[in-house]
Amino acid sequence: MESKNSLFGKCPYFTAQKIFSGKWSILILYHLSDGALRYGELQRGIGNITQSTLTKQLRMLEDYGLISRYVYSEIPPRVEYSLTDLGKAFDPVLEQFRIWGNKYIESLKNE
Template sequence: MDNKSLFGKCPYFTAQKVFSGKWSILIMYHLSDGTLRYGELMRRMEGITQATLTKQLRMLEEYGLVSRKVYSEIPPKVEYSLSELGRDFQPVLEQFKIWGDKYITSLKDKKSPEE
């Protein structure tokens, strides 16, 4: 079975594909706090370029995890939020946090006193 035929059939492959972008999970985390305008999201995403953020948001929107609302006003106003499917991912984000905290603790415990 080739990789293309696994998408939409294998839950692990599908999840890996949907969240394959380097910044996807961090974007989901920031949007889990609520709706954000593009500029605010950009400020929260330290180290990301505008082009990359736009690309990642489009990808998450295409997969149905992020909703984009454009207001017809000057200057243009665009807001991003988690879709219903994106909100369903929030318990997974919480598990990432729990595991990440444990892993960070284990890294700190492994450091030698000379460091």
């Protein structure tokens, strides 16, 4: 996936930046943090995201092992996405993003 000389998998900051570089990655993880969601539920929850972008981001997060995709053998097929244990380990980071984001929003109001 990465070149031999890449810092991916060697430097924690570079690795995290690479994994979460997708514009919607953090929001996807946030929405899945409360439990499994179907594709349409996830898309509606996020809002202004195209199908192709959501699909690309979901595949990327699945490739990195942060989410899992479960296809039910039904007609029509039903697909659910959920966090893996590694994805759930990101929950404390999401909480810190929420805290910091609220502080930043508050500082904008005081300008």
